[in-house]
Amino acid sequence: MKPNLSKKELQEFNDILSPYLSHPKVREMKDYCAHGRISVLQHSLNVALTAYRLDRMLGKKADLHVLLPGAILHDFYLYDWHDKPLSIHIFQMHGYTHPFEACKNAVEVFQADDKTQEVIRCHMWPLTLRNIPRHREAVLVCIADKLCALRETFQR
Numbered sequence: 001m002k003p004n005l006s007k008k009e010l011q012e013f014n015d016i017l018s019p020y021l022s023h024p025k026v027r028e029m030k031d032y033c034a035h036g037r038i039s040v041l042q043h044s045l046n047v048a049l050t051a052y053r054l055d056r057m058l059g060k061k062a063d064l065h066v067l068l069p070g071a072i073l074h075d076f077y078l079y080d081w082h083d084k085p086l087s088i089h090i091f092q093m094h095g096y097t098h099p100f101e102a103c104k105n106a107v108e109v110f111q112a113d114d115k116t117q118e119v120i121r122c123h124m125w126p127l128t129l130r131n132i133p134r135h136r137e138a139v140l141v142c143i144a145d146k147l148c149a150l151r152e153t154f155q156r
């Protein structure tokens with residue numbers, strides 16, 4: 001995905017994300033497949049970029065220090081979901097459980113704050129019924145994730 005950002009925007013984007021992108025646990029996400037042939041790391045970068053662009057379109061009102069870490073860590077669950085045994089119980093399915101797993105890891109590895117945790121926990125809404133995105137950053141990541149997942153699934 002092309003960034004389509006100005007030099008200044010790209011600098012801002014990279015400055016906030018570089019501590020995350022240089023971390024070995026985040027780099028591990030490139031070993032897991034998200035949609036189609038896209039790794040979880042590439043998908044998470046696409047989501048961060050899309051959320052950044054959506055925020056720019058809507059007047060740059062988001063806190064980028066919540067929006068971008070939340071986006072890069074939203075799928076920080078660190079396993080290959082294709083290897084997970086299938087379950088008929090919705091509360092045990094990857095789609096339902098992975099935001100909570102990602103949130104737990106984000107707290108353990110990066111001491112993610114409450115707002116960033118909400119971005120991660122709510123990104124699968126409406127599947128995760130009671131975890132409704134209530135602030136701007138969580139809404140933007142929730143939308144960006146769906147746009148990217150659709151695009152990545154059909155882009156072969």
Ligand SMILES: [Fe+2]
Pocket residue numbers: 074075098099123124
């Ligand atoms: Fe996800």
Ligand SMILES: [Fe+2]
Pocket residue numbers: 043047074075145
């Ligand atoms: Fe995602």
